[in-house]
Amino acid sequence: MSSHRKRGRTTAITGSLVAASFSAALILSGTAGADDQGPGSDKGGKAVDKAPAGVELTTLLPEKISVDNDSEKMAVTATVKNEGAQDSGPVKLLVVGFDGLTVTNVEGCSAIPESDLPEGSNSGFACSLDNLAAGASKSYDVDATYDLSKTGKICLPVQNSDGTKTFWQQGPVPFGTTNPSPNAPATPLLLGTDNKPVAPGGDELPRTGPVRDVLPLGAAGAALVVAGAAGLWWSRRQPA
Numbered sequence: 001m002s003s004h005r006k007r008g009r010t011t012a013i014t015g016s017l018v019a020a021s022f023s024a025a026l027i028l029s030g031t032a033g034a035d036d037q038g039p040g041s042d043k044g045g046k047a048v049d050k051a052p053a054g055v056e057l058t059t060l061l062p063e064k065i066s067v068d069n070d071s072e073k074m075a076v077t078a079t080v081k082n083e084g085a086q087d088s089g090p091v092k093l094l095v096v097g098f099d100g101l102t103v104t105n106v107e108g109c110s111a112i113p114e115s116d117l118p119e120g121s122n123s124g125f126a127c128s129l130d131n132l133a134a135g136a137s138k139s140y141d142v143d144a145t146y147d148l149s150k151t152g153k154i155c156l157p158v159q160n161s162d163g164t165k166t167f168w169q170q171g172p173v174p175f176g177t178t179n180p181s182p183n184a185p186a187t188p189l190l191l192g193t194d195n196k197p198v199a200p201g202g203d204e205l206p207r208t209g210p211v212r213d214v215l216p217l218g219a220a221g222a223a224l225v226v227a228g229a230a231g232l233w234w235s236r237r238q239p240a
Contacts, residue, residue: 039063040079043192044173045156049165054086054134059093059156059170066186067146074146074189078106080129080158081137088132090161095142096124098172100150100195105143121155128161148187148198152176 040060051057060079067074080093094112097103098121106125117124127140146152155171176195181187189195 040077041191042170045168045170047167048169049167051084051167052086052089054084055082055088055167056084057082057088057091057132057158057167059158059168060137061154061156061170061173061191063191064188065175065191066188067148068186069148069182069184072145072147074144076142076144076154077139078142078156079137079139080127080132080156082132082134085134087134088129091129091132091167092159092161092163093127093129093138093140094124094155094157094159095127095140096121096155096157096172097144098122098153098155100147101144101152101154101175102146103142103144103154107141109140118155146175146189148180148182148195150197151195152189 039062041063042058042060045059058081060081062077065074065076078093078095080091082088093109095103095106095109096112096118103123103125106127109125109127112124112126125142127138129138132138144154151174153172153174155169155173157166157170158168159166173192174194175189175191176193177187177189178193178196180196180198182198187198
């Protein structure tokens with residue numbers, strides 16, 4: 001009887017340890033994936049000029065990203081989609097940075113000359129597509145830096161090949177956090193959230209350009225639609 005009880009206790013202890021290990025593995029697995037970019041969102045996006053018949057162009061940005069607190073580097077996936085029933089023909093996606101968010105590279109795309117950037121922006125890349133088939137999408141890996149002492153915004157306009165029409169514009173939409181973590185390895189940011197700067201006394205968000213140069217979240221697309229003009233913030237300068 002004694003040996004049976006011992007074997008029973010040993011089995012129970014072993015089972016508990018296995019269960020605990022399995023639970024820990026699940027927790028660690030969830031933590032490891034916490035920095036993964038969330039599902040794509042068209043938050044802050046509006047249709048502007050009428051697209052060709054049967055063509056419906058939109059863009060997506062991840063719901064969450066993270067910034068390395070030491071290097072200030074971050075990565076974003078920018079996606080352009082044709083949700084219509086007809087092919088798009090030649091179009092281009094622009095990826096433009098504002099304030100503390102500076103776009104440093106977009107894979108397979110060309111940097112927009114500084115003289116052609118929209119007012120208030122600090123960087124941008126143009127991604128040309130010969131065609132986007134009906135129901136198809138194209139994603140681009142975007143490298144950027146983020147100065148957490150400032151706000152940070154990104155903008156994704158989709159234009160025709162010569163830039164005279166803007167079929168869709170997402171942003172300028174902010175990435176940010178209301179809970180800065182300067183002592184952590186990285187700071188998670190959420191799409192559509194105004195950044196609370198890490199710097200002491202950061203209740204007043206600094207601005208890097210004239211207020212009129214940067215459209216707030218939500219106002220960008222609305223202003224474009226009301227004005228009935230393609231790329232209101234883009235009107236003064238057109239990328240080549």
